[in-house]
Amino acid sequence: MVINLVQKYAFFCIQSLSLNFNSKYFMLQIKYIESNKELVTQSLKKRNWGDTQLKIVQKLIETNEQRKSAQLKMDQALSEHKKKAELIQGLYKSGEVTKANELRTEVQQAKETIKAMELDFKHRTQQLEELLLQIPNIAHQDVPTGKSEEDNQIIKTGQDTLPSPIPGAKPHWELAEAYQLFDLKTAAKITGSGFVLFTGKGAKLQRALISFFLDEASKAGYLECMPPYMVNEQSARATGQLPDKEGQMYHITEDNLFMIPTAEVPVTNIYRDLIVKAEDLPIKLTAHSPCFRREAGSYGADVKGLNRVHQFDKVEIVQIALPEKSYEILDKMVSYVEGLIIKLGLPYRIVRLCGGDLGFTAALTYDFEVYSVAQKKWLEVSSVSNFESYQSNRLKLRYKDEKGKNRLCHTLNGSALALARIYAAILENYQTESGIKIPEVLVPYCGFDRIT
RNA sequence: GGAGAGUUGGCCGAGUGGUCGAAGGCGCACGCCUGGAAAGUGUGUAUACGCCAAAAGCGUAUCGAGGGUUCGAAUCCCUCACUCUCCGCCA
Numbered sequence: 086m087v088i089n090l091v092q093k094y095a096f097f098c099i100q101s102l103s104l105n106f107n108s109k110y111f112m113l114q115i116k117y118i119e120s121n122k123e124l125v126t127q128s129l130k131k132r133n134w135g136d137t138q139l140k141i142v143q144k145l146i147e148t149n150e151q152r153k154s155a156q157l158k159m160d161q162a163l164s165e166h167k168k169k170a171e172l173i174q175g176l177y178k179s180g181e182v183t184k185a186n187e188l189r190t191e192v193q194q195a196k197e198t199i200k201a202m203e204l205d206f207k208h209r210t211q212q213l214e215e216l217l218l219q220i221p222n223i224a225h226q227d228v229p230t231g232k233s234e235e236d237n238q239i240i241k242t243g244q245d246t247l248p249s250p251i252p253g254a255k256p257h258w259e260l261a262e263a264y265q266l267f268d269l270k271t272a273a274k275i276t277g278s279g280f281v282l283f284t285g286k287g288a289k290l291q292r293a294l295i296s297f298f299l300d301e302a303s304k305a306g307y308l309e310c311m312p313p314y315m316v317n318e319q320s321a322r323a324t325g326q327l328p329d330k331e332g333q334m335y336h337i338t339e340d341n342l343f344m345i346p347t348a349e350v351p352v353t354n355i356y357r358d359l360i361v362k363a364e365d366l367p368i369k370l371t372a373h374s375p376c377f378r379r380e381a382g383s384y385g386a387d388v389k390g391l392n393r394v395h396q397f398d399k400v401e402i403v404q405i406a407l408p409e410k411s412y413e414i415l416d417k418m419v420s421y422v423e424g425l426i427i428k429l430g431l432p433y434r435i436v437r438l439c440g441g442d443l444g445f446t447a448a449l450t451y452d453f454e455v456y457s458v459a460q461k462k463w464l465e466v467s468s469v470s471n472f473e474s475y476q477s478n479r480l481k482l483r484y485k486d487e488k489g490k491n492r493l494c495h496t497l498n499g500s501a502l503a504l505a506r507i508y509a510a511i512l513e514n515y516q517t518e519s520g521i522k523i524p525e526v527l528v529p530y531c532g533f534d535r536i537t
Numbered sequence: 538g539g540a541g542a543g544u545u546g547g548c549c550g551a552g553u554g555g556u557c558g559a560a561g562g563c564g565c566a567c568g569c570c571u572g573g574a575a576a577g578u579g580u581g582u583a584u585a586c587g588c589c590a591a592a593a594g595c596g597u598a599u600c601g602a603g604g605g606u607u608c609g610a611a612u613c614c615c616u617c618a619c620u621c622u623c624c625g626c627c628a
Contacts, residue, residue, distance in 0.1 A: 156587050160597045167597090170609040174555050185608085192608045210586090360547095360584090481585095491584080 114478055115149050115217060128223040131230055131440035145216045152209040159202040166199060218328055222475040224440050225449035231439030238437040247456055248432055254459040257509040258390035260516060264536050279395035286536050293530035294504055295373050298400035302501060305421055307371035307402055312351030314374055315342040320354040323480045325446035335377050344377035348401040349498045356405060357480045360491055366484060367414060368405040390509060397505035403498040411495035415471040418499050419451050422467050425502055428526050431510050432456040448473045459513040464506040469499030
């Protein structure tokens with residue numbers, strides 16, 4: 086059954102392998118934008134940018150021109166300045182003190198002008214950087230146009246028919262109450278709404294899932310990491326949480342640290358400011374972490390139980406890859422995540438995000454949804470993305486190519502998997518009239534095969 | 538939290554106002570030597586931005602980060618971050 090599904094999946098892999106990879110331009114840097122203005126504009130339109138917003142592209146190019154001419158002026162002035170300083174030194178050595186002093190006064194006066202030039206250059210560079218931070222990643226050509234999640238493309242459904250609920254099927258929050266698996270009320274007392282207190286077999290199931298996911302990732306060649314759960318501003322900026330998702334993170338203002346919204350942030354930042362060897366690629370990392378998300382403003386029907394919480398556990402997989410390999414790797418990662426869901430025996434589908442739903446930093450994203458049988462609802466449990474060189478550019482993560490030139494790596498990541506919702510789906514899909522069965526792969530991790 | 542000592546290239550390490558992007562060593566790459574290797578020996582070996590159609594070349598910046606003093610800063614002054622040692626507190 087598992088093999089069969091994997092084979093079916095191969096068809097989809099081959100399809101997306103045919104994506105054409107433009108090897109010459111793969112950075113989202115100012116140089117890229119300058120030479121690909123049309124493509125960038127098209128991509129922004131795909132992300133539903135209006136004409137007013139699109140003006141930023143032109144502004145970017147103009148600002149860069151200004152920056153360049155400012156640098157040229159500054160460099161020339163500095164060069165002259167340096168030469169004069171050397172001259173003064175020579176004059177002192179040869180005993181021509183009067184001449185030296187004269188020149189000193191002259192140079193002293195020129196300092197003001199140079200300072201102004203430096204300031205001008207700095208301002209323009211900053212201005213450019215601020216503008217660049219506002220440009221999202223170029224959407225891959227396969228990204229469908231669309232405004233919201235309704236326009237996402239379902240590219241695969243794991244099963245022909247959806248399972249039907251047993252008579253009297255309960256949503257997971259009712260099951261949790263019945264079997265004392267987790268307690269939202271007490272968590273709300275301790276912390277606030279949107280937090281969870283797991284207890285007994287409920288807590289053990291949670292731990293089992295984490296261990297299972299980490300072991301699977303190790304088997305697939307990912308290096309296990311345990312990163313810090315708070316990051317500094319620079320790290321948050323490098324992976325693109327700042328400035329785009331400012332309000333999504335918990336911010337510890339006193340120390341200016343952010344609670345991580347995903348392990349992607351600390352794990353990817355391991356490689357910030359590094360130049361890696363091409364032969365070391367791909368680098369494969371995995372980590373479990375709690376994920377903290379404020380989810381400000383998202384209230385409504387879909388927040389019940391574990392559907393949307395402020396703290397949930399997740400195992401993340403991250404890869405750093407050669408640009409020409411990244412889409413092949415994206416397919417492998419998608420296939421890996423699919424394998425996990427199949428092992429857990431949950432009904433699922435794979436969705437390709439449309440331009441309106443695509444994250445700021447991603448070029449192409451596949452979401453995994455599992456079917457929650459009692460809620461009769463699809464729950465997003467994984468998101469696998471290729472960021473191409475977008476994060477690398479911010480991370481300054483590069484590798485040396487055959488010619489010894491430094492080029493930006495590509496980064497990819499995916500949830501494998503997000504616990505809270507997978508947990509909910511397991512409870513609902515595995516409920517029987519006499520208790521909840523434990524999926525076979527988890528039994529060795531749990532130490533029990535039923536919750537009664 | 539208090540006191541002190543540090544932070545220099547891939548690594549080690551010299552350098553307390555000038556010719557220092559930085560001695561020396563290790564490593565790495567290429568060559569010579571060798572039957573082959575080691576040893577020996579020679580050369581090369583940072584990053585970013587800019588000028589140039591591009592390469593070559595050239596310019597500028599970078600010695601933890603940011604400011605300042607100076608004609609000139611790795612070197613002097615200030616602020617911050619990190620590392621180490623001691624004290625305090627603590628799982």
